[in-house]
Amino acid sequence: MEDSPHRHRMPLEARLTGSRANDPAAPARQVQLLIARYGLAIVSVVAAMFLTRTLRGIGDSGISPLFFAAVLLSAWYGGLGPGLAATFLSSVAIPFLLLPEHDVSSAFVRDHILRLIVFGVVSIITSSLHGALRRAADESKKAKDAAEAASEAKSRFIAMVSHELRTPLNPVLMLAQMLESDASLTPGLRDDIRTIRRNVDLEIRLIDDLVDLTRISAGKMHLRETTVDVNDTVKRAIEVCAADVGEKQLELIAEYQAADSLVSGDPVRLQQVFWNLIRNAVKFTPEHGVIRIRAYNNVPGSIAVAISDNGIGIDPQRLSIIFRAFEQGEPDIQIRFGGLGLGLAICQAMVEAHHGVIAAASAGKGHGATFTVSLPVVKPKNAGAANAADRPQSRQPGSSR
Numbered sequence: 001m002e003d004s005p006h007r008h009r010m011p012l013e014a015r016l017t018g019s020r021a022n023d024p025a026a027p028a029r030q031v032q033l034l035i036a037r038y039g040l041a042i043v044s045v046v047a048a049m050f051l052t053r054t055l056r057g058i059g060d061s062g063i064s065p066l067f068f069a070a071v072l073l074s075a076w077y078g079g080l081g082p083g084l085a086a087t088f089l090s091s092v093a094i095p096f097l098l099l100p101e102h103d104v105s106s107a108f109v110r111d112h113i114l115r116l117i118v119f120g121v122v123s124i125i126t127s128s129l130h131g132a133l134r135r136a137a138d139e140s141k142k143a144k145d146a147a148e149a150a151s152e153a154k155s156r157f158i159a160m161v162s163h164e165l166r167t168p169l170n171p172v173l174m175l176a177q178m179l180e181s182d183a184s185l186t187p188g189l190r191d192d193i194r195t196i197r198r199n200v201d202l203e204i205r206l207i208d209d210l211v212d213l214t215r216i217s218a219g220k221m222h223l224r225e226t227t228v229d230v231n232d233t234v235k236r237a238i239e240v241c242a243a244d245v246g247e248k249q250l251e252l253i254a255e256y257q258a259a260d261s262l263v264s265g266d267p268v269r270l271q272q273v274f275w276n277l278i279r280n281a282v283k284f285t286p287e288h289g290v291i292r293i294r295a296y297n298n299v300p301g302s303i304a305v306a307i308s309d310n311g312i313g314i315d316p317q318r319l320s321i322i323f324r325a326f327e328q329g330e331p332d333i334q335i336r337f338g339g340l341g342l343g344l345a346i347c348q349a350m351v352e353a354h355h356g357v358i359a360a361a362s363a364g365k366g367h368g369a370t371f372t373v374s375l376p377v378v379k380p381k382n383a384g385a386a387n388a389a390d391r392p393q394s395r396q397p398g399s400s401r
Contacts, residue, residue, distance in 0.1 A: 037078030041086040044070035049093050067094065071123040075130035083127025090123070165207055173200045209342040213325060216349040223266040223353060227378060230263055230270070230303050231256045231295055237274035238293070241282055248287045257296040258303045260377040265354045273350050273358075276343045277307045277371050284369070285311035303377050308370040314362035322360060323348045351375070 048066035067090040075083025176197035180190055215221040238245075238254060245252050263270075281291045291309045298304040314322065325345040344360075351358045356375040362368065 037082045038085055040077055041070075041074035041082040042089065044073050045086055045089040045093060048090065068123070071126060072130070075127040076134075079130070079134050080127055083130060084124065087123035087127060169200055169204050173197060173204065176200060209346060212346050213342050216346065221349070221353065223269060225264055225266055227380070228263050228265050228267045228270055229261050230305060230375065231258065231261045233267060233270050234274050234293060234295060234305060237271050237278055240275050241278045244279070244282045245291070248282065248285070248289070250282060250285060250288070251290045252293070253290065254293045255295070257294065260297055261295065261303055262378050262380055263303065263354070263375045264378050265375070269350050270354065273347045273373060274305065274307075276347050277373070280343060280371075281307055281309040281311065285309040297377075298374060301377055302374050304372055304374045306370055306372045308368060310368040313365045313367040314360065314369050316362060316364060319360050319362065323358070
């Protein structure tokens with residue numbers, strides 16, 4: 001009979017406890033740690049006694065501050081138990097140091113007993129506080145380690161699942177693209193295949209977004225930096241979106257006005273940023289709408305790319321949260337337009353990795369939106385190379401109204 005899938009499952013804490021229990025050296029280490037903790041308390045009190053007797057000038061005729069230091073050190077290193085042990089030992093040692101050999105008055109004894117009681121109370125409170133702080137620090141470290149382990153497990157799970165989901169979709173997408181261009185099929189059938197291809201392509205993009213977000217969260221997104229012409233990168237992003245622009249009969253106006261357009265960055269990641277923003281503009285702009293893309297030098301040493309549309313717009317009160325993962329402009333956008341709300345979060349992370357800034361602006365619902373990416377420019381390596389001249393306004397072929 002096969003084992004139950006739940007038979008070998010065991011909580012992480014139980015596994016760790018079991019591993020410690022099976023370690024033959026664990027009891028010896030615990031004894032060594034216990035000896036070290038309480039040994040420090042004894043050594044600290046003995047050292048305080050020796051220094052107090054040797055250095056009579058420290059403090060007043062009352063309790064030496066060295067005993068407080070011994071209690072603090074014991075509680076800080078060993079916790080509550082060693083702190084209380086140091087308090088007890090100090091309370092026993094102090095009378096032998098403070099009480100003179102000759103006869104003393106009852107008032108003198110009462111005064112020193114009161115000092116001893118105050119010392120004990122303060123030391124116990126201090127030991128308790130240090131013990132609580134130590135326990136809190138240990139719990140915080142355990143929680144942090146558990147959270148990091150869970151995050152790492154989540155990242156591995158998403159990467160594995162994304163790969164398993166993406167692999168069977170690739171041949172489906174290739175076959176749909178091939179059948180979509182087959183002239184022997186009827187127009188109605190090709191429209192159905194086009195719908196299949198579009199949805200498969202959307203599914204692959206969502207999977208890619210999840211993988212990118214996982215890499216960003218884990219700090220494993222690496223940039224292959226080189227000198228990139230932002231104007232060329234924007235053009236390539238427009239070419240990727242050309243089919244969707246034409247399908248909705250949008251007018252796309254691109255203006256390349258930046259004299260300094262070279263930046264240091266990863267061309268693939270930068271193209272992904274602009275493609276994502278243009279795709280969003282296409283998605284949220286109605287048919288026969290207008291999308292404007294403008295590259296210009298907003299300030300010396302910087303290039304800005306503004307992508308504007310006359311689409312559904314964004315509530316100004318939600319502009320501050322749209323760059324968060326899984327957030328969208330309106331609560332019903334996912335139902336109306338699909339998507340997971342990851343694109344802008346990924347764009348922001350990639351732009352910031354290039355030492356840039358991305359910002360959103362909108363006058364409100366129905367007034368469109370503008371997303372602006374600003375990046376620091378670099379000078380061309382060839383000093384004699386001509387700077388990029390102002391380029392004439394261009395329109396995407398086949399996208400005019």
